[in-house]
Each structure stands twice: as C-alpha cells, then as structure tokens.
Amino acid sequence: MKKILFIALFAASISSCDNLTEGVVRDIDLPEHTPVLVGTLFADNLDSTLYAVISQTRGLLDTNASELLEDATVNMYKDNVLLHTWNTQDPQSGYYALPLSDTLGADAGTYTFEVLHTNFDPITATDQFPPRPRISGVELNKGATQVFQSPADEILITLEDIAGVNQHYVLVASIRFTDFNAIGDTSWYPIDLYTDDQRTTQLTGEGLLISENGIDADLALNLAAPIFLAGEQYEYRLTVKSLSEAAHNYYRSISTYQNAQNNPFAEPVVIYSNVDGGYGVFGLSRSLELILE
Numbered sequence: 001m002k003k004i005l006f007i008a009l010f011a012a013s014i015s016s017c018d019n020l021t022e023g024v025v026r027d028i029d030l031p032e033h034t035p036v037l038v039g040t041l042f043a044d045n046l047d048s049t050l051y052a053v054i055s056q057t058r059g060l061l062d063t064n065a066s067e068l069l070e071d072a073t074v075n076m077y078k079d080n081v082l083l084h085t086w087n088t089q090d091p092q093s094g095y096y097a098l099p100l101s102d103t104l105g106a107d108a109g110t111y112t113f114e115v116l117h118t119n120f121d122p123i124t125a126t127d128q129f130p131p132r133p134r135i136s137g138v139e140l141n142k143g144a145t146q147v148f149q150s151p152a153d154e155i156l157i158t159l160e161d162i163a164g165v166n167q168h169y170v171l172v173a174s175i176r177f178t179d180f181n182a183i184g185d186t187s188w189y190p191i192d193l194y195t196d197d198q199r200t201t202q203l204t205g206e207g208l209l210i211s212e213n214g215i216d217a218d219l220a221l222n223l224a225a226p227i228f229l230a231g232e233q234y235e236y237r238l239t240v241k242s243l244s245e246a247a248h249n250y251y252r253s254i255s256t257y258q259n260a261q262n263n264p265f266a267e268p269v270v271i272y273s274n275v276d277g278g279y280g281v282f283g284l285s286r287s288l289e290l291i292l293e
Contacts, residue, residue: 033059037123037278039115041074042247044285045106045129050076050084052096054115057279068094069117077112106132106286113275113282125275125282130242132286133169134160136218140236140292145224147194152224155193155238155292159210159219166214168248170241170285172207173225178233178293188237194224201255207241209251235293246274247283 035056043050054072058064068089074096076084086098106129113125137158144154159169174188193208199219201209212219225236243251253272260266273279 033057035120037069037072037115037117037120037280039074039113039123039125039275039278039280040282041076041113042281042283042285043076043104043111044241044287045104046287046289047104048100048102050086050098050100050104051090051093052086052113052115053280054096054117056120071117072096073116074098075112075114075116077114078107079109080112083111106284111282111284115278121277123275123278123280125246125280127244127246127274127282127284129284129286130167130244131162131165133240133242133288134162135240135288135290136160138238138290138292143227147224147226150226152194152226153236155223155225155236157221157223157238157240159221159240161212161216161218163216166245167212167219168243168245169210169219170203170207170243170251171210171221171223172239172241174237174239175225175228175234176237177229178235191225191228194226195222197221201252203251203255204258206251207239209248209255211248211252235291238290238292239287240290241285241287244284246272246281247285249274250281250283 035058038055038057040053041050052074054069054074055066056069058066070089073085073087075082084098086096088097089095090097108129110126110128115123135157137156139156141154141156143151145152159167161167171193172190173193174190176186176188192202195208199210199213200221203209210219210221249272253269257269257271260269272281274281
C-alpha cells in the first residue's frame with residue numbers, strides 16, 4: 001500500500017513538472033480574490049467620540065497599500081435598537097468619526113456594530129460591556145524603585161476579583177507636570193509602565209495588558225514609572241480598562257503577532273476577528289481613571 005501511495009505521489013509530481021523550469025514554479029493559477037469589508041470599532045464607556053476604521057481585503061499578490069474606504073455607513077445597535085448611525089470621515093485620519101453629546105456609557109445589553117457599503121455585503125459583530133473595574137487599593141511611592149538602573153516611582157495597585165468572571169485589563173498611564181500649569185501647559189503625556197509580573201504583556205503604544213488567566217483571585221501589581229524630569233512637580237493619571245473577551249482576544253493576537261516579527265522560526269499568527277461577513281473586530285471596554293500625586 002505504501003508503494004502504491006508513493007508511486008501515485010511520484011506520478012503526480014512528474015505530471016506537474018511542466019510547471020517547473022530551472023527550479024522555478026510557473027503558470028500557477030490562483031483563485032480570483034473577491035474583496036470583502038474590514039471594519040474595526042473599539043468603544044469605551046468614557047468615549048466622547050466613536051471612531052470606526054473601514055477598509056477592504058486585498059488579494060495575495062496585490063502590492064498596493066491598503067486604503068480606507070469612502071462612502072460607508074456605520075451603525076451601532078443596542079438590543080437590536082439603533083443607537084447611532086454615521087457616515088462622516090475625519091479629514092486627517094480617514095476614520096469614520098461620530099462626536100457624542102456625552103460619554104458613551106456602558107448600559108447592560110448586547111451591542112451590534114454594522115457596516116454598510118453599496119459595493120460590498122454588510123458586515124456585523126456583537127459584544128457586551130465587561131464589568132466595571134474594581135480597585136481595592138492603590139499607592140504611589142515616589143522614587144522607591146528603579147527602571148534600567150535609573151530612579152523610578154513605584155505604583156502598587158490591586159484589582160479586585162469578580163468570582164466566576166475571567167477578567168482582562170489594559171492599564172494606560174500618563175503624566176502631567178503641575179509646575180507647567182503656570183505657563184498654560186496642562187497636557188497629559190503618555191508613559192510606559194514596567195513590571196516583571198508574568199501576568200502582564202507590554203502592548204506597543206497601547207499600555208499594559210493584564211489577564212487573570214481564569215484564576216479567581218485579586219490581582220496585586222507592582223509597577224514602575226520612570227522619572228523623566230527630576231525636581232519637577234507632577235501627577236499621574238492611571239486609566240484602568242476592563243476588556244470584553246473580544247477586545248482581549250484582539251490585543252492578545254496583536255501582541256503575539258508583534259513578538260513574531262523578524263523571527264523566521266515563529267508560527268504564523270492570525271489576527272483575531274469577530275466580524276461576520278468580513279473581517280475586523282468590535283470590542284468594548286469599561287474604564288475608570290485614577291489621579292495619583
């Protein structure tokens with residue numbers, strides 16, 4: 001039986017030699033690519049503007065840069081009731097932007113993200129807001145630790161467990177120099193937080209991803225924030241985002257993809273998608289902000 005199988009495979013290889021010339025495969029017919037919509041929308045309870053990114057898939061051999069689509073309509077529903085609809089693109093980013101009269105909030109229910117375009121079949125995705133983050137303790141100790149052998153501030157925070165819920169978070173930190181208020185600079189500047197806690201993953205430009213990994217227990221974290229301007233007065237803003245499973249799965253896949261770059265031995269990484277009829281992600285988060293000084 002093994003001999004018959006080997007002969008069959010060998011015969012198949014001989015028959016395909018017409019497509020081989022000097023070791024180069026030629027005249028291979030690839031299936032025609034049919035573009036579909038790609039839509040991404042992340043929404044947080046504190047958002048005062050919604051941003052959706054709409055594009056289309058491209059074929060394997062298409063070398064053109066991906067472009068954002070025009071003339072799309074974005075809808076958001078809650079429990080099948082239309083909440084928001086918009087079709088205006090931000091002139092600078094090209095994202096579909098909808099300013100809200102207030103923050104979005106996080107009412108209970110099932111939310112649906114829908115994208116319509118005359119040249120494509122519609123796409124949809126659903127998600128629900130996660131529970132609000134619960135913080136049982138937070139402490140700032142200035143100059144109490146080090147990062148890369150340089151002085152740093154220590155931030156201790158404990159995220160309270162919710163029994164039976166697999167909780168995921170992103171922590172985003174920024175700093176404001178209160179001495180600069182006198183010259184009119186009240187800006188918050190994003191900073192990175194550092195830790196050797198194995199439950200955390202550093203996201204490029206997105207903060208610190210944290211997961212309890214199915215273990216029902218409080219998350220006590222010891223974080224370090226580098227000191228940039230010694231002698232200046234400053235305060236921190238710490239945003240704790242509780243993530244839905246969809247948002248967490250996307251961030252996790254992005255982190256895995258980034259870690260696989262420039263590694264010829266890495267397994268191929270598929271970016272997470274929860275969109276029906278196309279590709280993309282719809283993820284919800286619920287945040288609270290802390291000021292540490």
